[in-house]
Structures are given as structure tokens and as C-alpha cells.
Amino acid sequence: xxxxxxxxxxxxxxxxxxxxxxxxxxxxxxxxxxxxxxxxxxxxxxxxxxxxxxxxxxxxxxxxxxxxxxxxxxxxxxxxxxxxxxxxxxxxxxxxxxxxxxxxxxxxxxxxxxxxxxxxxxxxxxxxxxxxxxxxxxxxxxxxxxxxxxxxxxxxxxxxxxxxxxxxxxxxxxxxxxxxxxxxxxxxxxxxx
Amino acid sequence: xxxxxxxxxxxxxxxxxxxxxxxxxxxxxxxxxxxxxxxxxxxxxxxxxxxxxxxxxxxxxxxxxxxxxxxxxxxxxxxxxxxxxxxxxxxxxxxxxxxxxxxxxxxxxxxxxxxxxxxxxxxxxxxxxxxxxxxxxxxxxxxxxxxxxxxxxxxxxxxxxxxxxxxxxxxxxxxxxxxxxxx
Numbered sequence: 392x393x394x395x396x397x398x399x400x401x402x403x404x405x406x407x408x409x410x411x412x413x414x415x416x417x418x419x420x421x422x423x424x425x426x427x428x429x430x431x432x433x434x435x436x437x438x439x440x441x442x443x444x445x446x447x448x449x450x451x452x453x454x455x456x457x458x459x460x461x462x463x464x465x466x467x468x469x470x471x472x473x474x475x476x477x478x479x480x481x482x483x484x485x486x487x488x489x490x491x492x493x494x495x496x497x498x499x500x501x502x503x504x505x506x507x508x509x510x511x512x513x514x515x516x517x518x519x520x521x522x523x524x525x526x527x528x529x530x531x532x533x534x535x536x537x538x539x540x541x542x543x544x545x546x547x548x549x550x551x552x553x554x555x556x557x558x559x560x561x562x563x564x565x566x567x568x569x570x571x572x573x574x575x576x577x578x579x580x581x582x583x584x
Numbered sequence: 585x586x587x588x589x590x591x592x593x594x595x596x597x598x599x600x601x602x603x604x605x606x607x608x609x610x611x612x613x614x615x616x617x618x619x620x621x622x623x624x625x626x627x628x629x630x631x632x633x634x635x636x637x638x639x640x641x642x643x644x645x646x647x648x649x650x651x652x653x654x655x656x657x658x659x660x661x662x663x664x665x666x667x668x669x670x671x672x673x674x675x676x677x678x679x680x681x682x683x684x685x686x687x688x689x690x691x692x693x694x695x696x697x698x699x700x701x702x703x704x705x706x707x708x709x710x711x712x713x714x715x716x717x718x719x720x721x722x723x724x725x726x727x728x729x730x731x732x733x734x735x736x737x738x739x740x741x742x743x744x745x746x747x748x749x750x751x752x753x754x755x756x757x758x759x760x761x762x763x764x765x766x767x
Contacts, residue, residue, distance in 0.1 A: 416657065437660055442680050445653035448645075452657025452665060455618060455641060460661075476646030484643060570687030577660050 395531045399494055399556035403429045403465070405536040406492070406543055406552075411435065414453060414581070418446035418466035420501035421561030422494040426465040428564035434580035440568045444474030447491060451481050454489035454548075457581070461488050463543070468495035468509045475518065478551070482523030487547040491519075494554050504558060519551035531555035600762070603735055604629035607694075608637075610736070611666055614743040616692070618643055618658055618665035620651035626696020626762050627668040648673035652680035656689045664747060668694045672711045674718055681722035684752040691724065691752040692742065701730075702764030715756065724752040730760040 403425055407413065410429050415436035417423040423438040430436045439446060450464035471478075471493050481489065497510030509515055516529045528542045530552065539552055567573055598604070608630055611619070619634035620643040621627055634640045645651050651667030658665045674695055683689040698705070699712015719726055725745055727738040735757075742753040 414661070441686070442653065442682050445649070445656075445680050445683075447653075448650040449653040449657035449660075451643075452618065452654035452659075453661055454657075455643070456658040456663035456665075457661040474647070474650065477650055479646050480643065480650055570683070574660065574687050574689060578662065581661050 393531050393555065395497075395555045395557055397531050397533055397535070397554065397556045399425055399496065399554070399559065400562055402494075402533075402536060402554060402556065403492075406539045407463070408540070412461065414457065414460050414462045416446050416450040416453060416462070416464050418464075418470035419443055420467055420470075421496065422465050422467045422470070423566065424561045424564045425494060427566035428562040432564075432566040434576050437573055437577045438566055438568075439570070441570075443470055444477070446470055447474060447477035448480060450489055450491070451477070451484060451486065454486040455484060458486070458488060461490070462486075463490045463492060465492045465494060467500075468493055468497065468507050468515065469499050471515065472508055472513070475522075478519055478522040478524060481549050486549055489548045490543050490550040490552065491524075492543075492552045492554060494556060496556050496558050498558060500558070500561065509555075515553045516551070519553070524549050524551045526550040527553070529553045529555065598629045598632075600626070600629040603732060604633060607735065607739055608633040610739045610743065612637065612640060614664070614747060616664045616666050617641060618654065618663065619668060620645050620654050620665060621668040622648055622651075622670065622673050624668075624670035624696050625765065626670065626757055627694065630668065630694075648676040649680040651693075652677055652683060652691055655691050656683045656687070659689050664692070666692045666694055669696070671695055671697045671699060671715045672708065674715045675711045678718055678722050681724060681752070685723040688750060689752070690746040690750050692746040693724070693752075693754040695754055695756045696762060697756060697758045698765075700758050701760040703759060704764065704767040719754050724754050726754050726756055728756045728758060730758045732761065735761070 446466040454462040655665035699708035727742040745753040
């Protein structure tokens with residue numbers, strides 16, 4: 392068993408020190424809160440609080456439609472597992488401008504911390520590689536965050552960054568959870584840029 | 585044409601070639617760039633056309649709801665997509681159709697029916713009969729095609745509903761229009 396010592400709090404800002412350079416899509420629950428804190432719920436990020444499993448292909452649709460921008464999906468292990476086939480869809484399309492970040496706490500933090508598949512046997516790095524995503528990095532220590540920051544800037548996408556974090560509360564951050572408002576906010580900001 | 589022999593030339597013309605060409609042109613003229621799909625006899629020719637065209641892109645999905653979120657992602661950056669699937673796939677979509685009522689995302693779908701007029705496979709009926717109730721429950725407007733002369737008008741209505749009014753729309757192609765598969 393890999394020893395996991397990575398603290399999710401403060402991890403994303405070390406990987407994305409210039410968050411304004413990206414378009415972000417997040418799944419629901421803890422990773423959305425970590426991510427919203429990264430951009431201060433910025434207009435370049437669309438966070439979800441439902442539609443579990445949608446984040447990866449939403450990022451794909453965005454990456455294919457805005458090929459000149461770098462798109463990052465931030466989602467939990469449960470979100471990824473719910474639509475794990477999305478990784479095949481993404482691998483086949485092979486968008487160079489898409490990075491997937493899985494914030495994996497090994498369980499279902501939002502519903503009481505029940506164990507998830509990745510805490511037992513499921514190895515998401517091998518899963519991503521098996522689906523055909525060629526650039527994959529696993530980080531499970533604070534020291535590895537430097538590698539993660541390099542990884543998201545280097546080579547071509549699609550990239551898969553598996554951040555194995557310790558169980559624990561996500562970043563305390565309240566974000567706008569009205570999807571219609573967030574859609575208009577994102578779209579207006581993007582089209583103005 | 586490039587002068588080469590194509591598998592669909594002459595007497596081997598795909599049975600859905602004529603209407604698929606017309607519908608592809610309507611979609612393309614309306615600015616649809618991404619054509620996501622799970623393969624079905626009813627969308628096969630349209631997918632080929634979208635694949636051959638340099639300005640449109642096809643996206644093979646692993647399950648139909650991926651196409652709902654793919655379209656929502658495209659919408660966020662001002663682009664347009666259509667999700668093409670068999671009626672059975674509508675059953676995979678409802679949770680993701682929360683984007684419709686919750687977020688006002690304009691999702692455009694093309695559903696090729698099984699389990700309606702003349703269906704011979706009993707497995708297809710439960711979802712075939714549930715397509716319209718599911719779409720209605722999730723706020724997707726239905727534009728049904730039963731005869732060839734209804735297609736152009738229904739497609740225009742669906743495109744305008746999605747991309748001018750900003751409401752989600754499903755173009756539903758019945759087996760009366762497509763023909764029923766034999767078993």
C-alpha cells in the first residue's frame with residue numbers, strides 16, 4: 392500500500408499558481424470546494440453540485456470547442472468512477488489542451504466518508520493508462536506537488552493527474568451553486584475575453 | 585467528388601442517405617460542430633457525413649449521458665453540439681438532463697426510435713415507450729418525425745428551439761419514418 396501523506400488543503404494552488412490562465416470545470420462535492428477556493432469562485436470556472444459523473448465530458452466538450460485554451464477538469468474519485476468510460480471517450484479524442492485532475496480521498500466525503508473503490512483495489516493511474524491516456528502522474532505526498540505543477544504544463548494532453556490525498560475536510564469555501572447563473576457568468580466572461 | 589469508388593455510390597447507396605444528407609446540412613448550417621453519438625442504424629449515415637466533413641467533428645461516447653455534458657461544455661464556450669442516440673439511450677440521460685431545467689443549457693438531441701411502430705424485439709418496448717415521458721419530465725421539448733415530409737420542418741423547429749430560444753429539444757425519428765428492423 393502506498394503511504395498517502397498529501398493534504399488536499401492548499402494543494403491545488405501549488406499546482407496551478409496562475410489559475411487565470413485556465414478554463415476549469417469541476418465535479419461536485421469536496422473537489423468543487425477546493426477548486427472554487429483556487430479561483431475565488433472565478434468566472435473562468437464552472438463548478439457543479441449535481442450531475443455526478445458529468446465533469447469529465449463537460450471538460451472534453453469545452454476543450455474541443457475552445458482548442459486555443461487550456462482546460463482543466465477537477466473531480467473526485469467517486470465522480471470519476473461514476474462515468475469512468477469518459478476516459479475512453481477522452482483518450483479517443485485526444486485533446487492536447489485537456490488535463491484531468493482527480494482529487495482522490497479514497498471515499499465519499501460528502502456523505503460521511505464511506506470507503507470508495509480506490510481505497511481498496513482500484514488503481515486510477517492504471518485505469519487511465521488502460522483507457523489510452525498516455526500522460527499520467529500519481530502524487531501522494533506534499534513533496535510531489537512540484538512534479539504535479541510541472542506535469543500540468545509539460546508535453547501534450549490529455550493528461551491525467553491522480554492526486555491521492557488523506558481523508559479529511561475539503562477547503563472551507565462557499566460557492567455560487569445556481570447553475571443558470573454560473574452558466575451565464577462563465578459564458579459572458581469567456582466570450583468577452 | 586474525388587473520382588474514387590465509394591462504398592455508398594450507385595446501387596449501394598445507404599438506405600438513410602438522402603434524409604441524412606439533408607439533415608446534416610441543416611445541423612451544419614445552424615452551426616453545429618460536435619456530433620456525439622452511440623452508434624445506431626438510425627444515425628449511422630449522419631455520423632459518416634459528420635466524420636467526412638472538415639468543419640464538423642464526431643465524438644464516439646461510451647454512454648449517452650456523456651453527450652449531454654459534452655454539449656453543455658461546448659455551450660459554455662459558445663459552440664453547438666448534437667447528441668445522437670437510439671431510444672434506449674434516453675434512459676441513460678435523465679440525471680444529466682438536470683443541466684436543462686437547472687442551468688438553461690440548450691441540449692439538442694436526435695433520437696432514433698426502437699420499441700415503437702412495428703418493433704419486433706420485445707426488449708425494446710419498455711424504453712421505447714418511456715422516451716417521451718422521460719424527456720418531458722426533464723424539460724426537453726419533443727419534435728417527432730413519422731413521415732419523410734415532416735423531417736425538415738421538425739429539424740428547423742428543434743434547432744430554433746435549442747439555439748434561438750435556448751430551450752432543449754429532441755428530434756425523435758420514429759420507426760414509421762426509419763423502418764423497423766427484422767428479427
